[in-house]
Amino acid sequence: MDVLKQLLGRLHPLLVHLPIGFLIFGLLLQFLDRKKKTYTQLIPVAYFWGGLSAIAACITGYLQYLGEGYGFDTIKWHLWSGIATALFSFLMYFKLSGVKNFSFLTKVPIIMLSTIFFILISFTGHQGGNITHGEDYLVEPLPNSVKSALGIETFEAKEINLTEENWEAAQIYEDVIHPILNNKCVSCHNPKKAKGDLLLHTPDAILKGGENGEIINPKNASDSDLFVRMKLPMDDDNHMPPEGKTQPTKEDIKLVGAWIDTGNPFEGSIKNSGLNKELFSSFFSKKDNLDYPDIEITAASQDSIITIEKTGIHVDLISKSSNFLSVSCINKPDFTDADFEILLAIKSNIARLDIGNTKVSDNIFKKIALLPNLTILKLDNTSISGKNIKEIANLKNLKTINLTATNFEREHISKFSDFPSLQNIYLYKSNIKTQEIKTLNKGQISIDYGGYELPTLPTDSIVY
Amino acid sequence: MKDLIDKLIQEKLAREAEAKTRRHFIKNCAQGIGGLALSSIFAGCDPLTTAPKKTQAAFSERDLNPLATLAPPYSSKVKSVIYLHMAGAPSQLEMFDYKPELQKFDGQDCPQSLLEGKKFAFIKGTPKLMGPQAKFKQEGESGNWVSDYMPHFKKVVDEVAFLKAVHTDQFNHGPAQLFMHTGSARLGRPSIGSWATYGLGSANQNLPGFVVLTSGGNTPDAGKSVWGSGFLPSVYQGVQCRSKGDPVLYIKDPDGVTRDLKKSTIDAINKINKQEYLKYADPEILARINQYEMAYRMQIAVPEVMNINNEPENIKQMFGVEPGKESFANNCLLARKLVEDGVRFVQLFDWGWDTHGNVRSGSIDMGLRNKCREIDRPITALLLDLKQRGLLDETLVVWGGEFGRTPMQENRGNKKMAYKGRDHHGDAFTMWMAGGGIKKGACHGKTDDIGFSGIEGKVSVHDVHATILQQLGFDHEEFTYEFQGRNFRLTDVEGEVIKEILA
């Protein structure tokens, strides 16, 4: 029995299309037929079958509601309008098939009925759609601009991307405060569900406040609910956002506070807000100090990784959140230029290459040049002299080269200035005696020759 | 909004999945003989293509080598950690936390308001305040304060980020050290090093992943449990490498047994064990084969890395090492060597910082100076040496004790003590971090005028742990281990990453 019930229930999505079909067809005929009445016989039939199938739809619909346990609130409109549609179709049927008993029908102009009917059907249909596909299913594909134009609020997480360069110019509200509120608060304080009658999606709304009045007391964060509620300890009932919801970081809160204290400006840049850099530094994007290029790439094949690791070369994912690899010969000191070939199978995944303490020669650079995404290169404790170093000047992601304890020659240093994004070079214990070139490319590249010393101090020998 | 949530959910799921089943099929089964054994057993050593899908679930690289590396959930620069623990608790007031005001109150009774509801280990009645016994200067571009107890340190002051208002709720050495290293004052929890090695494994297959070095003539008060693995498998506990005797217990071959002989022995053992596997198909046997291989390699690698004699003179001089002795300087140099060789977590304990003023060696104005001198040069050298080798960017160096010391002079037994001393104090003390991902020259947190408690940027021990884990690529809230039906975390239910000191 249960099974049958469920089965019928699940027929609903299928059945509903019958009434829609019939009835629309009916309305269509009516429209075409408004001048020369040739289909008068036909139209009622359409409505009659429409009505029948509508009833079937209603029943199956009801079963589905029971079976899949939708909340009643979710479906009530659809349910009632569905039933209404069913009845209405018979009403139309009776009217058009001119049944005498329902004489009152004759008084109402058919055109009006048809229009109401059309609206009713579309409404019912739409409701159904919402239940199965979700409220914003229809409008989802629309670009946000259009959506907001349509008055449909959108709450995609807004990223805060400040950098050393742009932070002063960035808009204090639009680029920082708004995203914070948007990501942490607006999901509950928005036109759809205005918890505590409070909206936080627009400046006006924020200034308007909620059921307990205004939430900002200008230039006084400690007396502004917007700030205070977030600052309250987690276990305090008044703490916002409620326990279990995504919480703002302490930096977020601090910033909102500071923003209120400067009179919560909605316009203007961070610079003219006068707030100091410290408040924002934690929002600066960390992208530029990653150990790998900031791009998405496909994962390397496990087979090739297995094959490579069989030779004793160590291969690791740099992190589970990226497909870049770190390759190291820590367990393979006998690695030579020839062994490099095997790495080409994963060449675009290699971001970090450690072939320090191996037997590689200067010919290795030709091959290293084949690793487009190489970011960190360790060649320390090898016999490298650097004569082919320019071979890898093409590596646009290369940030660090470690040449500690190599035979690197002074004459090759200048070649580094052709390296697009190089930042650090380590030349401790290389063949370079003088250290006059400390930076290249206007300080973009810094060179560390090491050789630090700690001269003896008199205190070193005083024992108390 | 909806798709945002979905995205978050997807990511979370992926991570949880990974965290739960750390089993992913054997990547490199070709480690020496052990591997060859495997490869011969699983046609071409490629379970993915040959063996049924289930292999992936049934076998993991970790079944064969519990220290096999795993990628961190999030990107991180830090590959290794060097944790310098001054066991006994150094006095922040004579080293980094300069309190000129305290000087003014020197010799005056400590205000009752401060003492109310506080528990001290030894202080009784109303103690007197004691001004800083060291002279301070602002050093480097950062202008952070360093005392004349640490004359060399100023050279690297711009490399480190200070935490001036760390607090702990433990005020006895044992529990406080446990808390500092396992996140709990009670026994039975894994130490940070164990968490790190468990979560990341260790790349170098000839060395332990988690090495502990002690100096000062004693192991820490809380004993070996400060580097224990708690409820994690014991393979993740710290391996104490000793600068006297065998660096690792039983690593030395018996007298009269040559390397070749040991090799033949292990070859024979593994040969027979392989036959054993064909009979019982128990992966434990394969693991054993692997472990004997590694043991053999360790016997060469460990004494090598633990030998500082063949380091160049200038380096020895810079660290101020005394070969053959057990000294903090030696351990600092060893720490660098170990990190250079890919050891994941190096833990240094230096004992003898408990300056109560009851004995000369435990006095603020003498004993403490000597201890400071013993660490000043080595620590400075360690940071510089890591730097010049390009290792500082990928190594996180942490310095601290288990708590701090009181602004009051200790009056044990309610009388004046033989020497100047300070009692245990957990309300506010100084730690610092340097290296990978740390903001150079930063200074977070502030204590009140007499350095009694934090007034700004207070951070807890859990926060410090959260930060260390974050630097290693973990979210401390997601990094859990299930034990007795519950998910345990290093940071228990607290902890917040200290963003202020991150680059």
Next chain:
Amino acid sequence: MLKNITNRYIHLLFIAVGIFLIQSCQTSDPVDFSTQIKPILNNKCITCHGGVKKNGGFSLLFESEAFANTKSGKPAIIPGDASNSEFIKRLHTDDPELRMPYEKPKLSDDEIEVLTRWIDEGAKWGEHWAYSLPEKIEIPKIASEAGFAPNTTTSFLQNNIDNFILARLESEQLTPNEPAEKNIIARRAALDITGLPPSLALLKEFENGNLSYENYIDSLLSKNTYGEKWATWWLDLARYADSKGYEKDQGRSIWKYRDWVIKAFNTNMQYDQFTIEQLAGDLLPDPSIDQLIATAFHRNTMNNDEGGTDDEEYRVATVIDRVNTTFSVWQSTTMECVQCHSHPYDPFTHKDYYNLMAYFNNTRDEDTPSETPVLKFYTPTQQKKVDKVLNWVTKYGNKETLKTYKDFLHFSEPVYKAHFFKEFKNSVYDDHASVVFWDDGNLIMENAYTNKANFVYLKYKSHYNGTKMTIRKDNADGEIVGEFIINKEKYTPVTQFPIKEIDEKTNLYIETQNNSVDKEVNILNLYWVGFIQDIPGKNQPGWKDINTEFVNTLNTTTVTVPILAENPEYMKRTTQVFDRGSFMTKTDTVEPGTPETLNGYNKEWPQNRLGLSKWIVDKKNPLTARTLVNRVWHQIFGRGLVSSIEDIGSQSDAPSHPALLDWLALRFMNENNWSIKALIKEIMLSGTYRQDSKSTPNMYLIDPENELYARGPRIRLGAEAIRDQALAVSGILSNKMYGPGVMPPQPDGVWQTVYNGSKWEESKGEDRYRRGVYTYLKRTSPYPSFLTFDAGSREVCTIRRTVTNTPLQALVTLNDPVFLEAAYQLAKKNEVVGDIKESIAAAYEKATYSKIQTSTLEALYELYDKSLIAFNEDPEGTSQFLHFDEKPTAELSALTIVANAIMNLDEFLTKG
């Protein structure tokens, strides 16, 4: 026209009505809470709606909470009406802020469907299987031998256990292995029962059939080595160690308890008795010495002697540990969580914890360095004097006085310890259990009760002569209770001084005067103050001598063991709930009580530890027997029937063979009358246990953890067993039993603990070769090779030793001198002069109990050859290598190398 329409119309109605009828008279078997609902709730809901977090004021931990009103004011679950239950609505909605689980993926349709049905069926709350024990279990009938050859079945079906196992195997279409070879099963059983390989004599008897398998098992169970092996397991649970733990980690003399456990196993003490004596032996009527020793179980808690620690804080810590340990050991329940908040998923409340704590909160031990109360073991001569006193007391006194004197002579309690004294003036508590008095020193003892005694007993160390001590009522001006002179003492005596009789609780003021000494100089250390009613029969002749005899015996030093002793009424502590588990913030006062979820508490039982222990071993307790059975099974098969042996509860793994678990539990309590030997025997007689442990890669893939038991157990030996076995097969294992922990050779410098002079003094003679269970265990640095093989440091209760496999282990068995000596002995004893292959084969068989295979022999012979060459080239090395042999030969050296290899074979290190 109208007519036929209405007809059609009616038709429709019929259909409609029909369908409604259909769905109204639907039938289907009702949802089962504990198997279908509870798992979903635990995995998907309880983290936010459980014992810790009750988001939205909604919790699913207890029935009452689940149906109670939530923050919204309405209950989330409306029994019988799913579609109106917010609980269900929230699973459907699309609003990410409302949709539950919050920020987690939507529940599957099936999950939602079953939850919905559950509520529509009235949301019946059920109990988790772990919290109720069925009365009877049917032994499964084996479905026709279909599937595999009868002979396999018959050889497999040895006793009822096998029916349960086979039933599951059949359902998985698997066939069990053949029985293992005799030599294999003999070794396996011996290692499991005695922790040692069998003696050759016994093995022969069994192999040539003179001894049936059952008799073989019996004779193993009758050996003393059985107790030693199983004690090793119990001592992990009891967190037994020879030191106190924490910073100083001073030694602790508690080995008498270890010996008690060994004896208890060997005499096969019933598990219920075993339980009661350890938890409450001291509360039994007129307890025997052994029953007092048993209570040392809970004195294995750590003791913090670190300077400046608050004794009360660490006393509470031990009490907390006792609650947790009791529940981990007997109930497979993690109570730790409940210390701070109600249990996140098991039905235990925050308050439950403190009710339980109340049982343990009234013992005399108070984290003092002396670890009192410690039970004294008098020498026969001393005992005579003790008896003399006690006879006198029996003669002239009553039962009560007799108990008082027995206790005081056995463990000098009850007394008021120094850390309780208050209002120090010219005196100070020295953080080491004594108060230091200066001249004019004084302090207050708050509401002390003197038992109407005419004497006070003081334990002190006096550094000067002629110190006048005055005891007054209330304060400095109070009535003088006692006044006497204390002189310089070499030791720390317990001395008796006369006082006035008082019959009420009162504050006592104690003061010292010694003008011959400068200010702020330590005149004397006072450790404790005790009052016990006088020895009766005062007016009888000879009373004086008895009294002196009594005081003298108090000052004898003897072997001791820490024990539990209950507070007398006038010293009772009240127990309070700790807010969020912090002992600094105490709230409501609570009485002893047991969790409601479990079995009821019989009014007959006293509200103390004795009652608690009876409650634990009550046959209605659903967890006690299951826990024991499950863990014994784990010891033998390396996997529990519930694989999470630490936890049997809502969050534990489902049992692999639920019925078997319950059947064994019931049988253990009823038919077998709590006999552990019987349980072990039953398991060992099963065909399941006797199977060959062979497997295939494919079989491994089907059942990696062998939870279906289609093959025999195969596990690496435990730390102690590995060493014991090596010593045994090389014939140097000592069979000496009992006594203080021994210190076999270990590398120098392993022991390094602060403020602790104690050294590792290498044992002499046979003590170097004792079984592992007797090895001295210092918590801060346990015997290194045991640590390497996963033995714990026993600071807290260890339920499972996670078996690991590391290079450090290889280094131990390859290089540890102990194993080298064993190898040497193995080689020497099996050397067949002139026939190397014979020698190797002999040594191999001696070690592994199997005939050597040619391939193995070849491999080992090759190794011998290489070694021989090496040693011949280097006679110097030979003598170094065999330094313990008078005239070492290259041959013997080479054989030793081979023996060393044999002792490193997986086959040797594993019980297969």
